[in-house]
Amino acid sequence: MNRLLVATDLSSRSDRAVQRAALLAKRFGCEWTLVHVIDDDTPRRLIERQKIDAQELLEDRVEGLALIAGQRPRVMVEVGPVEQTINEIAVGTGSELLVLGTHRKSLLREIFIGTSAERIIRSSRLPVLRVASGGEDEYRKVLLAADMSANSAHAIQTSRALGLLGDSELHVVHVFEAFAKGEILMSAAEASIVATATREAKAQAEAELSQFLAQQQLDLPAGQVHVEEGFSVIELKRSIEELDPDLVVIGTHGRSGFKKLMLGSVAETLLGEVERDILCVPMPQHA
DSSP states (O other): OOEEEEEOOSSHHHHHHHHHHHHHHHHHTOEEEEEEEEETTSOHHHHHHHHHHHHHHHHHHHHHHHHHHSSOOEEEEEEEOHHHHHHHHHHHTTOSEEEEEOOOOOHHHHHHHOOHHHHHHHHOSSOEEEEOSOOOSOOOEEEEEOOSSHHHHHHHHHHHHTTOSTTOEEEEEEEEOOHHHHHHHHTTOOHHHHHHHHHHHHHHHHHHHHHHHHHTTOOOOGGGEEEEESOHHHHHHHHHHHHOOSEEEEEEOOOOHHHHHHHOOHHHHHHHHOOSEEEEEEOOTTO
16 A cells, blocks of 8 residues: 545544554554644634645644654635535545544435445545444454455455555455345245255355455355355344454445435445444445
8 A cells, every 4th residue: 555545524533543543554554644624614714724724734733644654635625515526635645545433324315315434435446444443453354245246355455555564364254145044934844944945055155255265366264254144234243243353354335315214234334333444345336
């Protein structure tokens, strides 16, 4: 990783993201930029005062951050639509990773358009690391959520290319739904037949996952490959609780507005309900 961008709203929630970005800059020896964006909906008479205050606040932190990272970050304070401006800066600075903290939620706003972090992630062309924990160490245990799609493969490849997997203990979790199970239950088949059908579906999922991991050049011990039956979100949350990873990696795809409300997504649910650092990797735009 050669360049990264960390966005802050100057809150304590963002402090964790800034800390993580400094640690990553130190680990990779990469250039890094610290940005704060003032919403252009702010009354004009307040914008200049906020720009000055934000610039002073960030500059006051630079020396301390330089001690952690081994180099000073570039500091930027901009005015504009927050999500759009952050994503434009990320691309414009040649950053390979965008780092964000969690954001305060408003129920009504979240229902229709999501939190600021979720909107940035949904529209980002870059991988986004959503930082929720205050860890000061490298990621020691990483959970890769694998649905064996092109998105999932790209997420694994990207997290490896960024260097975020490193020497971490990797766990892969795949969740399958035994569709035949539901059909058998509806036909009132005996429990033994249901169990047999489920075992067959799991065996098939395990074989397909083994092939998928081989394609991704991941050779993991059996104890670090987990195939679970059930609903994706529920089983992933349970696996995260049991395995207690420092980082969760998942592929994402953009959604907005009512389409998000009606369809939802595994990534958006995890972002809203799991207090772990989550790396969200979008597919390239040409894909």
